[in-house]
Amino acid sequence: MIRVLIADDEPMIRAGVRAVLATAPDIDVVAEAADGHDAVELVHRHRPAVAVLDIRMPGTNGIEAAAEIRRTVPETGVVMLTTFGEDDYILQALGGGAAGFLIKSGEPEELIAGVRAVADGAAYLSPKVAARVVAHLSATGAGALAGRRTAARERVGALTARERDVLAFLGSGLSNGQIARRLHLVEGTVKAHVSSILARLGVDNRAAAAVVAHEAGIVAPTQPPLDR
Structure with a gap:
C-alpha cells in the first residue's frame, strides 16, 4: 500500500482528494493536515510514502513544508497541488525538491498517477503544469x-x-x-x-x-x- 498524507487548508479540497485516492486499491490516506506545520509533524509521525501538499496554506505554506519534509524525511516524496496563477510558487517548489505537480482542477486519474509515480521514485508533472512552467520561464526574463x-x-x-x-x-x-x-x-x-x-x-x-x-x-x- 502507498501511504499518503494530504495537507490543504480547505476541508472540501481535502475531502475531494481523499475521495479520489480512495478509488485506488493500492493507496491509503493515513493522515490529513490543514497547514504546513501540521503536515510536517504528521509526516514525522506516520512516515507516508507521499505527502500531497497545497502550495498556499496559512502559517507554514506548502513550499516551506515540502523543503522541511525533504530535509528531515527524505524518503517521503512530495506532490504539490496548485491552481492557475501560481507559477512562481511552482518554480520555488521545483527548486525545493518537490517531485510532483498537479492542478487541482485536473482529472482524478492524474492525481492517482502522480501519487503512484512519486511513490515509485519518479517525477510527475501534469501536462498542463509542464506547459505552464515552460511558458512562464519564457515570459519572465x-x-x-x-x-x-x-x-x-x-x-x-x-x-x-x-x-x-x-x-x-x-x-x-x-x-x-x-x-x-x-x-x-x-x-x-x-x-x-x-x-x-x-x-x-x-x-x-x-x-x-x-x-x-x-x-x-x-x-x-x-x-x-x-x-x-
Whole structure:
C-alpha cells in the first residue's frame, strides 16, 4: 500500500482528494493536515510514502513544508497541488525538491498517477503544469520560448541516444522500473542513466530534468496505463 498524507487548508479540497485516492486499491490516506506545520509533524509521525501538499496554506505554506519534509524525511516524496496563477510558487517548489505537480482542477486519474509515480521514485508533472512552467520561464526574463527550446535541445543533444530515450520517459512520469520495462533494460542501468542525465543537464532532481524534457519537446507519449 502507498501511504499518503494530504495537507490543504480547505476541508472540501481535502475531502475531494481523499475521495479520489480512495478509488485506488493500492493507496491509503493515513493522515490529513490543514497547514504546513501540521503536515510536517504528521509526516514525522506516520512516515507516508507521499505527502500531497497545497502550495498556499496559512502559517507554514506548502513550499516551506515540502523543503522541511525533504530535509528531515527524505524518503517521503512530495506532490504539490496548485491552481492557475501560481507559477512562481511552482518554480520555488521545483527548486525545493518537490517531485510532483498537479492542478487541482485536473482529472482524478492524474492525481492517482502522480501519487503512484512519486511513490515509485519518479517525477510527475501534469501536462498542463509542464506547459505552464515552460511558458512562464519564457515570459519572465528567462529567455523567449523559442530560445529556451533551442537551449533545451542543445542540452539534450549532449546526451547519448539511450539517455535521450530515458529522459523522454522520465518526462512522462515513469519510474526507473517502468522505464526499464519500456526499454528492455535492467533497472540498475536506468538508474545509472538517470544519474548521468542529471549531471549532464546540470539539474538537481528528476522534476527539473522533466522540465528540460518538456522544453526540448522530447517527452514520450503516455502509453496504456502505466504498469506498477
